[in-house]
Amino acid sequence: MSHSETYAEIDRSAYTNALAKCSPITKTFFALSALIICASVSTIIVPVVIFITCTILVLSLAKVKACLYFNLFVYPTYMLVLSCIFLALFFGSGTTIAEIQLPWFTWSIFKNGLSMSITTFLRVEGALSCLFFLVLTTSITDLCVLLRRVHVPQVMVEMSMMIYRYIFLFLEISEQMSLAQKLRLRRSGWLSSIRSLALLIGSLFIRTLDQGERTLVAMNARGYDGEIRILEDFVSPRKLVLLGIVLFDVLLIILLFLTLNIGVV
Amino acid sequence: MIFKLEKLSHRYSDGTLALDEVSLNFTRGERIAFLGTNGSGKTTLLNHLNGILKPTSGSIYFEDKPLAYDAKSLLNLRKRVGFVFQDPNDQLFASSVKQDVAFGPLNLGYTLERVKQLVDDALTTVGMTEFADKPPHFLSGGQKKRVALAGVLAMQPEVIIMDEPTSSLDPIATSDILHLLLRINKENGVTLLLATHDVDMVPLFADKLYILNKGKIVSEGTPKTSFSNTELIREVNLRSPRIAHLFEVLKKENGLPIDNEFPLTISEARKEILRLLEVTKEQIKKS
Numbered sequence: 239m240s241h242s243e244t245y246a247e248i249d250r251s252a253y254t255n256a257l258a259k260c261s262p263i264t265k266t267f268f269a270l271s272a273l274i275i276c277a278s279v280s281t282i283i284v285p286v287v288i289f290i291t292c293t294i295l296v297l298s299l300a301k302v303k304a305c306l307y308f309n310l311f312v313y314p315t316y317m318l319v320l321s322c323i324f325l326a327l328f329f330g331s332g333t334t335i336a337e338i339q340l341p342w343f344t345w346s347i348f349k350n351g352l353s354m355s356i357t358t359f360l361r362v363e364g365a366l367s368c369l370f371f372l373v374l375t376t377s378i379t380d381l382c383v384l385l386r387r388v389h390v391p392q393v394m395v396e397m398s399m400m401i402y403r404y405i406f407l408f409l410e411i412s413e414q415m416s417l418a419q420k421l422r423l424r425r426s427g428w429l430s431s432i433r434s435l436a437l438l439i440g441s442l443f444i445r446t447l448d449q450g451e452r453t454l455v456a457m458n459a460r461g462y463d464g465e466i467r468i469l470e471d472f473v474s475p476r477k478l479v480l481l482g483i484v485l486f487d488v489l490l491i492i493l494l495f496l497t498l499n500i501g502v503v
Numbered sequence: 504m505i506f507k508l509e510k511l512s513h514r515y516s517d518g519t520l521a522l523d524e525v526s527l528n529f530t531r532g533e534r535i536a537f538l539g540t541n542g543s544g545k546t547t548l549l550n551h552l553n554g555i556l557k558p559t560s561g562s563i564y565f566e567d568k569p570l571a572y573d574a575k576s577l578l579n580l581r582k583r584v585g586f587v588f589q590d591p592n593d594q595l596f597a598s599s600v601k602q603d604v605a606f607g608p609l610n611l612g613y614t615l616e617r618v619k620q621l622v623d624d625a626l627t628t629v630g631m632t633e634f635a636d637k638p639p640h641f642l643s644g645g646q647k648k649r650v651a652l653a654g655v656l657a658m659q660p661e662v663i664i665m666d667e668p669t670s671s672l673d674p675i676a677t678s679d680i681l682h683l684l685l686r687i688n689k690e691n692g693v694t695l696l697l698a699t700h701d702v703d704m705v706p707l708f709a710d711k712l713y714i715l716n717k718g719k720i721v722s723e724g725t726p727k728t729s730f731s732n733t734e735l736i737r738e739v740n741l742r743s744p745r746i747a748h749l750f751e752v753l754k755k756e757n758g759l760p761i762d763n764e765f766p767l768t769i770s771e772a773r774k775e776i777l778r779l780l781e782v783t784k785e786q787i788k789k790s
Contacts, residue, residue: 253637379599379638399598406640407592452593459553459586460654461578461610466597469605471619 242409247306249406252377255300261475262380268483269372275490276364280357283497284490285364291486292367300375310370311363318362326355378402386468396466404449412442504567505531505662505694506552511561513547513718521547523718524561529696531661534688536709536726537698540740544718545698546589549664552696553586582611585655589666591647595639600631600650603639607658625657629683645676649683656687663687665697669704681708703744706730706767714739731764746772 252258257265269292276288296302330351338345378398386395419434454462506529513522521544529535537545550556551563554570554577563570565580585607588594597603604625608618626632629649639647648668655663668684669677681704687693699705705712706726714722714729716739722729730736730743733751743751747765750772754761760782766772 249638250641253641258636377599377636377638379597379602379636382598399602400596402598403596403639406638410640449593452588452590453596455555456586456588456594457596457606459555459581459588460607460658461581462606463574463578463610466606467609469602469609469618469622470615471601 242413244306244309245409246406248310248373249378251302251306251374255302255375257295257300257375258377259473260375260479261473262376262384263472264475264479264483265372265376266381266384267475267480268486269368271483271487272490273365273368275487275494276361276368279494279498280354280361281494281497281500282357282360283500284494285357285360287490287493288364289360289367292364292371296367296371296374300371302374307370307374310373311366314362314366318359322355322359325358326352329354380472383468383470383472387470392465395468399466399468404446407449408442408446411445412438415441505529505565507564507567508551509562509564511548511551511558511563513544513551513556514559521718522551522558525718525720527713527720527723529694531694532688532692533711534685534695534709535697535711535713536705537696537713537715538700538702538705538741539698539715540700543715543739545715546666547718548715549586549666549696549698552662552664553584554580555586578610582658583660584662584664585658585660587648587651587655587663587665587668589670591644591651592639594651594654595647597639599636599638600626600642600653601635603650604654604657607654611658621657621659622653625653628656628687629653643676645672645679648672648676648680652680652683660693662694662696665695667699668697669699669701677704684708700741702730702742706744714741716740726767727764730767744768750775 272288272292276285293307296307297304327347328351330348330353333349334346335349335352336347338347382395382399382402385398386392415438419438506527508525508527510524510526511522512520512524514520523544525544525548537548539545547556551558554572557572565584570576570580595603597606601622604622605618608621613621622635623632626635629652631646631649631653634642634646634650639650642650652663652665652668663684665684668680672680684695684697685708688695695708697708709726712722712724712726712729713720714735721739722732722735730747733743736743742748743765744767746769747767750761750765753759754765759779761775761779766775
């Protein structure tokens, strides 16, 4: 999948998944509470439980395609693995588990360094699964309405709504422009491809200014006065589900304390 | 008299005179079409009626009062005169269909309940209820156009102005939009003004036709009388509807007994052909 296809797929999933009609409050509450628990303490069992729960929710309850869901993990995991190798090799103190004799010094790998590396890996993957759950099941519109309800500044919500709308419009325009360049035999050399890209970016920039102007005129024609009002209309959460999430969080915290002393290595 | 224009002129900042002393009157409930080539001044004219452009000279009266351009009067005008833009991508800016349609009514300061009702009604009228929660980039061109119309309908205007309502639409979407407009005009008594260069669409829609050329009104009347002046139509680089052209050729080249007011639509053509058949039958009987 190309990048733009992945974005479009994520967007499509947010509107068409089986949990799309579920209240955004419920989904955000679940994802954020699990995220906070996952990220706050360094143990190994709780992040694994959270990862498994989110994966089950995304795949079997929201019925998102497995390949889309796991694809999202690929890039962050690259970065994460690199950082974790770094953590394991160069951090920590105290008990060592391995000592490598090099000609000029002794390289020690410490027990708590390795443990930190593994817990960090699990915590990040667990936290990512919470975020991806939210991203794949909740539409931007719902999130914006929610942000407005919790009194995030108006201007930020307005900007996010419009940026979201125009990302897709300009993505389409830039793809058309790029295709038009290719069809007119854009040369494939490095220098000329940079030149074509510069042309594309330049004309896209002019397009955005032009589009902004025309959209403003159209908004004025419907009585725009400098403030975009959002229709605060969404499904209110089911109390039983909210209670279930609270129970789940309490269980996680109990599990957290029970497993606090389980070492990694 | 809902709108009255007196010697309206508009000169753009680059010096082009887009409108040259246009004087017009519209009555409530009319369906009016403005026909002209690209650059004939249609869009400029329509942009004046909703306060988007200010006249360089001349005046516009809405219900006998001259247009005022302060924020409050403009809001009041725009509540009553809706404008549907040619490119729906200019108009749809919100992240979902429902939010976009709600934009106008929310600007008018209605209660949440009332706005929801207006949004539902507007989406039902244009047949887009099932797309209420979808983002605009999920929709086809025809669907976007209908949502753009719903965004204006939700403000319950008395006049709807549409710039090229059928451009870049496929035949089915074109006919859907036309039927929708006719229904809104008939059921809600909304005055419709539209700019177009689709000559075949005009007789199906309009009961009054203005032809513009180089910023001037060159013809005013019903589509039937306007299109019968074939010399003028050619002079301003337009053409007659295909059906009218066929009858014109039949009259000129084959000498068939057709009056100067050529039929413009299929139903009119059918009547005319049946009449011609009767005439020929009688001639055969006589001989």
